[in-house]
Amino acid sequence: MNVSNFESQGKAVPADVVQAALDAARDRGVPVAEVPLVVVAERAGISRSTLLRRLGGRRDALDDAVRAAGVDPGGHEPVRVRAVDAAAVVISERGLAAATLERVAAAAGCSVHSLYASFGGRDELLYSVYERYSPALDVEAVLKGPRADLADTVRAIHRLLVDALSREPRVLPAMMADALARPEDSSVQAMYQRFFPRLLDGVGRWLTEEMAAGRVRRMPLLPLMHQMTGPVLFHFLLRPATEHLPGADLPTPEETIEVFTQTFLRAVATP
Structure with a gap:
């Protein structure tokens, strides 16, 4: 089926996304509503975070677009x-x-x-x-794929982090706020105990390899990871509260990402 862009509550869902959902549902033999978004993203050749951004952060935007294409997306999601x-x-x-x-x-x-x-x-x-709402899976995909140079990899991780911080619903900022306010809370501790080993196995292993190859200065791993992500986190967590203030004159998100990427490289990259 060939489709064009479809409107879902005023937002155009790209035709290739609708087609990817239809193709994935056909291959799996299930309604579109039962196809996970990560599968649709893979079929469309984009990351999960990019797909969510194109859908305005709403799964039902895809179902509405599929329905507008004349296909019943199926009943209730699981x-x-x-x-x-x-x-x-x-x-x-x-x-x-x-x-x-x-x-x-x-x-x-x-x-x-x-x-x-x-x-x-x-x-x-x-x-x-x-x-689902953090950049964890997408960052892991970047680091498992064909390895780009140091600058491009840092820039890609920064973009994924910014996407996760800016996406509605604002899950990552809310969870970080809880972690800062109640670090000993059992839910916060359970989350970090599950996530931290994956962080070390992904970003931690990559940075360790960069240090071993002589492309990054040797330093303790956790401070190095914080140096890469901390400025981006701080800026984009506070950006919604400051972007409308008189005199703020904020650069665009992409310009800001480039500033933090280059600052990190000047601090840790070897000549």
Whole structure:
């Protein structure tokens, strides 16, 4: 089926995205609504974060566009998908502590029992939300793919981080706020204990290889990782509160990314 761009609540969903969803659903033998977004992104040849940006952060924008193409996207999404979407909105609007299983079940239109059946508990649900709305999977994909030079890799990681910080619902900023305010909270600790080994295995291993190859100055790994991501995190977490202030005169996001990329390289890259 050939399709053109379709409108979903005023936002044009690109034709190639709609076609990718239709093709993936056909290959899997399931309705479009049951095809994970990561699969649609792979079929369209883009990252998951880029797909979400093109959909305005909403899965139902894709379903609306498929429906506009004359294809029924299918019934309700699986409980696991609805629960992750609902929990993301709750976390964005009310914080991590507010994302109880009872509140998420009510927002997702399911029972608490079905959440236990799908996730086994609250920690696994929160981890699934973080995995979907953080840049973790996309950063891992960049580092596992054909290796670019140091500058291009740093720039790509910065872009993915900015996408995750700017995306609605604002899950990553909300989770970081909870981590800063309540670092000893059991949910925060459970999240970091799950995520930190992956961070070391991905970004940590890459930076270690760069140091071993002599392209990056040798220094403790965690401060090096913070030096790469800290300025970007700080700026884009505060940017929404400052961009409308008189005299702020902020550069564009892409210009800002380039500033932080070059600053990091001047600080750690070897001549």
